[in-house]
Amino acid sequence: MTKKLILAVAAIPCLGLALPAFADASASAKAIETIKRDFKPRGQADLDRLAEDFVQALCNRTANNPSPENAKRIEADQLAKVKYPADGKLMGDWKKGESLAQSGRGFTWTDNPGLPVGGNCYNCHQISPKEVAFGTVGPSLLQYGKLRGNSPEIQKYTYVKIFNAKAYNACSDMPRFGHVDALKPEQIKDLVALLLDPESPVNK
Amino acid sequence: MRKLRIIGAACTAAALAATGMAFAQSDGVDHAKADAEFAKFRAEMEDSNPAELFEMKGEELWKAKRGPKNVSLAESCDMGLGIGKLDGAYVKMPRYFADADKVMDAERRIVWCMTEKQGFSFDEIAKRPFASGNYTPDITSLVTFVAGHSRNMKFAVPIKDPKVKEAWEIGKEIAAYRAGPYDFSCNTCHGSDGKRIRMQNLPNLAKPEGAIKGVFGWPGYRMTGGVMLTSQWRMNDCFRQQRFPEPKYASDTVTYLLTYMTATANGQLYKGPGIKR
Amino acid sequence: MADPMKIRAQMKGDVCEIRVLMSHPMETGQRKDADGKTVPAHFIQNLTVALNGKTVVSGQTAGSVSRNPVFGFKVKGAKAGDKVAVSWVDNKGDKRTDETTVA
Numbered sequence: 001m002t003k004k005l006i007l008a009v010a011a012i013p014c015l016g017l018a019l020p021a022f023a024d025a026s027a028s029a030k031a032i033e034t035i036k037r038d039f040k041p042r043g044q045a046d047l048d049r050l051a052e053d054f055v056q057a058l059c060n061r062t063a064n065n066p067s068p069e070n071a072k073r074i075e076a077d078q079l080a081k082v083k084y085p086a087d088g089k090l091m092g093d094w095k096k097g098e099s100l101a102q103s104g105r106g107f108t109w110t111d112n113p114g115l116p117v118g119g120n121c122y123n124c125h126q127i128s129p130k131e132v133a134f135g136t137v138g139p140s141l142l143q144y145g146k147l148r149g150n151s152p153e154i155q156k157y158t159y160v161k162i163f164n165a166k167a168y169n170a171c172s173d174m175p176r177f178g179h180v181d182a183l184k185p186e187q188i189k190d191l192v193a194l195l196l197d198p199e200s201p202v203n204k
Numbered sequence: 205m206r207k208l209r210i211i212g213a214a215c216t217a218a219a220l221a222a223t224g225m226a227f228a229q230s231d232g233v234d235h236a237k238a239d240a241e242f243a244k245f246r247a248e249m250e251d252s253n254p255a256e257l258f259e260m261k262g263e264e265l266w267k268a269k270r271g272p273k274n275v276s277l278a279e280s281c282d283m284g285l286g287i288g289k290l291d292g293a294y295v296k297m298p299r300y301f302a303d304a305d306k307v308m309d310a311e312r313r314i315v316w317c318m319t320e321k322q323g324f325s326f327d328e329i330a331k332r333p334f335a336s337g338n339y340t341p342d343i344t345s346l347v348t349f350v351a352g353h354s355r356n357m358k359f360a361v362p363i364k365d366p367k368v369k370e371a372w373e374i375g376k377e378i379a380a381y382r383a384g385p386y387d388f389s390c391n392t393c394h395g396s397d398g399k400r401i402r403m404q405n406l407p408n409l410a411k412p413e414g415a416i417k418g419v420f421g422w423p424g425y426r427m428t429g430g431v432m433l434t435s436q437w438r439m440n441d442c443f444r445q446q447r448f449p450e451p452k453y454a455s456d457t458v459t460y461l462l463t464y465m466t467a468t469a470n471g472q473l474y475k476g477p478g479i480k481r
Numbered sequence: 482m483a484d485p486m487k488i489r490a491q492m493k494g495d496v497c498e499i500r501v502l503m504s505h506p507m508e509t510g511q512r513k514d515a516d517g518k519t520v521p522a523h524f525i526q527n528l529t530v531a532l533n534g535k536t537v538v539s540g541q542t543a544g545s546v547s548r549n550p551v552f553g554f555k556v557k558g559a560k561a562g563d564k565v566a567v568s569w570v571d572n573k574g575d576k577r578t579d580e581t582t583v584a
Contacts, residue, residue: 027370031377031460038457039443042450049384049449056382063380104402107385107447123401135401137393166387175386182385254549256487257504337514338506338548430507430548 028061043109059171071170079167082160083178085185090155090192097194098201100187101127107182117182119191120175127194128201138174145196146203158192239405246479255348255425255477258340258432262349265342271322281317283310283350294354295474298463300367307371309462311347311436312454318343330453334440335431347434348423348477355476359419361467368463375464378457379409384447390461394418415468421478428481435462488581490565497559497583499530501552501567509544524572528552531566532559559583
């Protein structure tokens with residue numbers, strides 16, 4: 001564990017990021033030490049989840065407020081790693097997207113790792129006007145496509161945002177659903193359709 | 205476990221035109237009214253909270269001579285104000301205990317007394333520390349009993365004690381630590397005002413008015429499933445939802461988070477063991 | 482043996498308000514455990530409240546009542562100092578009686 005955390009931090013300079021190191025006695029350094037000591041694996045949740053990748057490390061060390069240069073480097077790196085669907089199409093079936101958006105399951109130690117992971121969308125966003133039990137951690141997406149249209153640029157922006165929100169906002173609160181392989185490109189297409197298809201209730 | 209995260213070294217310089225569109229913010233649900241209705245329901249339930257059953261059970265356990273050493277907690281366990289003194293102890297925790305050389309929340313302290321004074325095995329207690337179904341661990345009833353002795357008192361965690369202050373500071377950093385598959389920290393959900401997950405309101409733990417909402421209802425009787433649960437459990441379940449591995453029972457991480465939340469809520473009223481939806 | 486009940490009996494004007502908290506699993510017999518096995522039914526079937534030994538409430542309950550249930554009754558003709566006894570019997574034949582004094 002120790003080895004990995006050090007490695008993760010040591011790997012950051014290769015991105016050319018100047019990271020302020022924590023002083024050994026700082027509360028942040030002690031917090032990481034404490035966390036490393038105090039967890040145990042359970043179900044699918046192994047201890048490697050406690051290690052920071054370089055995006056998390058940068059956000060953790062800057063209180064989610066990296067310098068503009070560092071943020072740009074991270075965003076470019078994350079954008080370059082986005083995978084696109086094989087058929088080149090970015091809009092799928094909005095109905096499948098809706099049921100995926102409803103599901104909040106996946107990745108906890110009580111979830112069966114063999115079952116598909118949900119999109120978790122309604123946990124944080126208002127999407128279809130028919131669903132009133134929506135969260136507000138993220139912005140409302142009601143009328144998302146009606147306001148923006150569904151040009152190829154908007155489709156690509158939306159696809160990338162769901163695949164890896166950090167490609168546009170280095171320390172976004174939103175998970176990197178495609179990047180961590182929680183959602184497949186085909187599933188993300190369905191979510192893009194939920195947001196952009198003129199037939200989707202989102203745009204009615 | 206030992207596999208390394210592959211960290212990309214390439215710095216591609218793709219330019220990106222961000223589409224800076226305004227997001228629509230409308231809602232259409234009268235949340236204030238829904239909250240008021242729920243508050244009424246909660247007040248009604250608080251009047252006959254099944255938590256009282258666990259207080260009774262806890263009292264019996266507190267006073268009984270138990271464990272390999274056959275002593276009672278009543279005659280051996282110091283909750284911070286002296287052996288046998290429970291009134292107001294819960295709202296003054298977490299606090300530093302010189303005998304254990306640790307900052308401890310109430311549950312951790314009782315576990316310490318059960319192992320050190322009564323001779324119970326920590327591993328046995330930690331095997332199944334939280335209630336589920338028809339099972340309620342003794343420790344849960346004991347915490348509920350002790351918490352009942354701080355009913356209608358104000359939180360007064362001794363934050364001037366340097367050890368407690370340090371625990372508060374580390375707890376604050378633990379709450380901000382993002383990791384795991386979804387990059388979540390405690391603060392992702394509990395670090396700003398007026399947020400919800402689905403219909404569940406999320407208190408902002410950085411502010412006194414949010415922190416009190418995070419601590420005042422615990423230990424609490426959860427009507428869904430009819431189980432009595434403690435703040436140790438609450439922290440455990442937060443980490444589950446954060447997609448983290450499991451925090452060890454009665455560990456520093458949990459105590460430090462509870463120190464951060466409880467001391468931030470200092471000066472506000474604790475109404476006693478609570479009731480949850 | 483079952484855990485004790487918590488009973489509160491208070492005069493409000495000329496009516497005695499009785500609140501009872503019971504410690505009971507109240508299994509419906511329809512729930513399945515983690516292994517998929519049905520959890521056998523186990524619930525309170527009969528409930529009585531007696532005032533100074535005289536039954537004033539008698540009722541039947543079933544599995545639709547929640548675990549650790551709370552019951553409230555209003556009784557006329559009681560006075561401070563009277564003895565209130567609450568009893569239940571469940572479908573397995575377990576029983577419990579607890580008492581309190583009207584305040």
